[in-house]
Amino acid sequence: MSYKISKKYALSGPEGDSHKTSSKFIILHDVGANSGAAANASYFKNNWRTAQTYVAFVVGDGGKVYQVGTPGYVQWGAGSTANAQAPVQIELGRTTSKSQFKKDYAAYVELARDMAKKYGIPLTLDAGGASTTGVKTHRWETDHIWGSHVDPYGYLSPMGISKAQLQKNIKNGIKTTTNKIYTVKKGDSWWKIATDHKTTVAKLAVLHGKKVISMLYPGDKIKLK
Structure with a gap:
């Protein structure tokens, strides 16, 4: 409730x-x-x-x-x-x-x-x-x-x-969805994360100023939805 x-x-x-x-x-x-x-x-x-x-x-x-x-x-x-x-x-x-x-x-x-x-x-x-x-x-x-x-x-x-x-x-009823936070592990890729969790990755890149950094490192957190 x-x-x-x-x-x-x-x-x-x-x-x-x-x-x-x-x-x-x-x-x-x-x-x-x-x-x-x-x-x-x-x-x-x-x-x-x-x-x-x-x-x-x-x-x-x-x-x-x-x-x-x-x-x-x-x-x-x-x-x-x-x-x-x-x-x-x-x-x-x-x-x-x-x-x-x-x-x-x-x-x-x-x-x-x-x-x-x-x-x-x-x-x-x-x-x-x-x-x-x-x-x-x-x-x-x-x-x-x-x-x-x-x-x-x-x-x-x-x-x-x-x-x-x-x-x-x-x-x-009214179904609602929430984003899950996932911690990146060594060897992860976008494809692996999306496939393993049967989801789409909401955060596709890490932003640094105006430059898009497509790399993620172990310990980084991303949102899944």
Whole structure:
């Protein structure tokens, strides 16, 4: 789990709905305005009764996760029918930064997958009708149960995430690659390094001023990817 859950804005005591849900849906939202995760989590915390809206988690601000409602208990993020069947609803805060969005989106997907697994909900997105369990968007809930909201696709699409991509990520997760550091040994060659490690060499030369030095020596470190 690459994210941490903050309970800074979590409802407590008599706050929030006391009814337990069934485990049929995980519902995905976005906040619908250009504001981040902490701002929306704070709003839910302080206005849940008067605004009559809140969810379990709000994600954003660079991949942060804030808990508001209690997972497994009714949250007021969709219509009453869907609310009663969704142990977890998740809001995604907005940003205009593509680099921040990448972090927010990764946490959003990972959290949705983790919560689906926790409650035995299939990792399918927007599949079937009202009787089909799985991960659902608010748009799906509007189309198949009740309401007029169409999030989160209106926010995701301009950021480069289509419905097909979201489906793929919910099913398989988001795979990331990291560079490995390799220490050169006597007798190594570029071909040997690349072949032995089944990789491409990210650093192809050692730079010395403006001159490219193609030689490496035992003990030198290079990046593999």
